Amino acid sequence: MTVEAQKETLGFQAEVKQLLHLMVHSLYSNREIFLRELISNSSDAVDKLRFEALEKPELMGSDSELNIRVSIDSEAGTLTISDNGIGMDRDEVINNLGTIANSGTRKFLENMTGDQASDSGLIGQFGVGFYSSFIVADEVKVITRRADAAEDQAVMWDSTADGEFTVEYTTRSSRGTDIILLLKDDQKEFLDSWKVRQIISKYADHISLPVIMKGEPELDEEGKETKPAEDEVINKATALWTRSKSDISEDEYKEFYKHVSHDFDEPLTWSHNKVEGKLEYTSLLFLPKRAPFDLWQREAKHGLKLFVQRVFIMDDAEQFMPTYLRFVRGIIDSNDLPLNVSRELLQDSKVIDSIRSASTKKVLDMMKKLAKNQPEEYQAFWDTFGKVLKEGPAEDMGNKEKIAALLRFASTETGEAVQNVALANYIERMKEGQDKIYYVAAESHAAASNSPHIEIFKKKGIEVLLLSDPIDEWLMSHLTDFDGKEIVSVARGALDLDKMEEEKQTDEQKAEKEAGKKAKQEKFESLTAQLTKLLENEASEVRLSERLTDSPACLVADENSMTSQMERLMRSAGQEMPKSKPILEINPDHPLVSRLQDETDDAVMGEWAQLLLGQATLAEGGHLDDPAGFVRRMNQMLMK
Incomplete structure (x- = not known):
């Protein structure tokens, strides 16, 4: 069969077409991010090669100097990003460049409003990756050869983002991928070598791979070339987390966060730790400002990037972070795990358990510090991630008290629907003789604040927490006390408020x-x-x-029975009650x-x-x- 006979014209997945249209229009004002996304993808491709080469050293071959190259052809009007990473075969090209595999994609797209300003942030929340190319390019070509493929089994993918793309076999002398962007007429600024270098320095300093561009040739007084242009490394080419914290700027941390999370926003805060002793590892953990679009899908991939001795092992290593902290982003780099570690081995490892426990505590301490020093920022964080954090006491009994201190609730003290009352605040305001924390749960804030169950509490001026999130009853079934005070529902059992008054009575x-x-x-x-x-x-x-x-x-x-609210919650979850x-x-x-x-x-x-x-x-x-x-x-x- 000839190469030409194997050329196919295929249609984009419907979600890709919709995303392309929205992205090109919504992200136009932030178009330089395409270079960040493509360099990030190239970095991932090289990481995957390193990982596969652990078991198959022949994949590395003689081309062991791993790097990313950016080249400009002013005459052709093209910008090319090349890497010598793992590459793709034909099926991978079709699956990776023609479809979006993320679960919940359709739901994400349904949230689009058509308002460019707001959609811009939402697209950033989704992570645009390769498709950001079409912000600046009329046509994109990808030439790629998988590391284990023959020279004539390279694949060329070509599209003008008109709803279709072509795929055909071609030749490439070595493994890796070239992404060739034919720039739009109004995007020729990205043919300016100085501007491209500036963007690379801004977005790729944290990447451990060298990003290379040709420098300028040396010319004599008459303009004749006396020395040809040489390769120049544009970025620092050192894994950011391996550097001393004192040598890393806030901007570098923020850019690294965007690299690992594909989020457009800056992180809320972060924690960079190097642990030495019984275990040796480095962790760099970030709290985001904005929730990822699939936050509520517990089964969706989440977790940290895992490196072993600075070699990339896997994305989404969920073993290092409990599910209720699935919004945390970052990396773990361990010196104690084997390079051939698998997900199965991670399931049963004392090293993993120790790193997970320490990393979880680091994240909870980050939140505690944020709540103490920047209460307004923490409140915004809680409004976004609070419902997920409420899963914590049931999932992580060892840190139940720490998590409980971070929880926020609405209460009769404020009368507002906003959840801004900490349990510690409640205890500070407790009446003389009061030894319990009281709450009422209902399907809405209005129903909770007007519940007949709290009438006597209002009369006596006793604060009651007003719970209206669906998860609240489940939370309180596992959070029975805090700081030595029992937490009780006003809708269960007999009340005994007389003790609070008896001390004052004859x-x-x-x-x-x-x-x-x-x-x-x-x-x-x-x-x-x-x-x-x-x-x-x-x-x-x-x-x-x-x-x-x-x-x-x-x-x-009854004292030992479920409340009717809890029963409804269980039934809505499909449980026979x-x-x-x-x-x-x-x-x-x-x-x-x-x-x-x-x-x-x-x-x-x-x-x-x-x-x-x-x-x-x-x-x-x-x-x-x-x-x-x-x-x-x-x-x-x-x-x-």
Whole structure:
């Protein structure tokens, strides 16, 4: 078969076409990033060659001086980025340059608004990579030969970003990849050698590979060449994390973050650590400002770049960071792991466990420092990543107290929906004699802040945390205490707020209060017994409430049972949950409950019982099994 006969014209994946269009228009004002992305990709290709050559040294061949070359052809109007890395075969070219394999791509694209300013940031959040070429180029050609392929098995990919690309076999004398950009008429500034060098210095100083360009030839007074142009290394060509922290500028750290994360934004903060002793490794960990588009996909690839003795081993090494910190970016470079380490070996390694534990603590300490020294920045970080951090106490019991100190909640103290109250702040404001941290969970902030369960707390001026994120009930099932204080739901079990007042009361006042409670119990004993009988299929018990001041009734979970909110959460996650029977508490001081004392008609009492139960269910954000029946009963009672 001839080479020409193997030429194919293929269509881009639909998502690629959409991304290309949006990117070219949205990123035009930040177009120099294309060079950063392409050099970063070339660096990754060389890293992959080093890794594969550990098992197959023949892949390296005689071309062992690894580098990236940038060349300009002013006459042809082209800019070329070349590397002698791993290269690609035909299938890899089609898969890597014709499709976007990232999970959640469609959802990401659906978030696009058409507003260039906002979409610019979102595209940066996605990571544009190779496709950024079309910001500056009318046509892009890629000539690539995989390290284990024959000279005539190189592949040429060509596209003008019009929805199609061609692929055909060609020849290349050595392994690696050339990306040839035919620049647009209004992008000829990237044919200026000085400008290109400036961009390379800005974006590629942290890359351990030399980025090479031809220098200028030496000329005599008459303009004749006396010495041909020589290769010049434009960047520092030293892995940034191997350098002393005192020699690294903030700008260099920020550019390195963009390299490892493909994020357009600068990092929020970072931690650079060199560990020597029992273990020897370097970690460079970053907290981002912006959430990656796939943050909520726990199964999506995440993790750190792993190097062993400065040799790249793998991307997304998730073993070094727990899932609740999946937004952390950075690198680990270990001297203790073997160069042929695999993902399977990483699963069961004491070295990995030690590095993971130390790195996790470093990240939590970074957050603690940020929260203490830059509270406004931490609040913005929490607003972005807080829901993910709430997964922590269930996943990482060893650091539960550290994580708990970083959590933020809405509360009755502020009355606002913003989550800005730390547990330590709550404890500082606790009432004299208060020994518990109280919270209420609901499906929305409005439902939580207006919950009947917190009426007595509002009356007594006791702060209650207002939880409305879907994960909050799950969080609190694992976060049962903080700083020696028990954390309890106001919607579970019996309340005992009297202790807080007893210290200030005389024996006579205590006895008087106890007598009043007993009298109420006796007065309503018949009613609670009757309601318990009428609602035996829906409620485990009907009893008098000490938490209600304004509402006639509320539902309460037994001390050892799930709250109804937790049950709904479990069902929404697809879990089969038997329907539990809550406790119905009634307010003896409410006129409606007093009215029931005089009701003698059993049928009418049955309707009232169902109405009280329905009201209490709706008040806590629950769903009625028979809403039409509830409306019918309510209308009947209103007419009476």
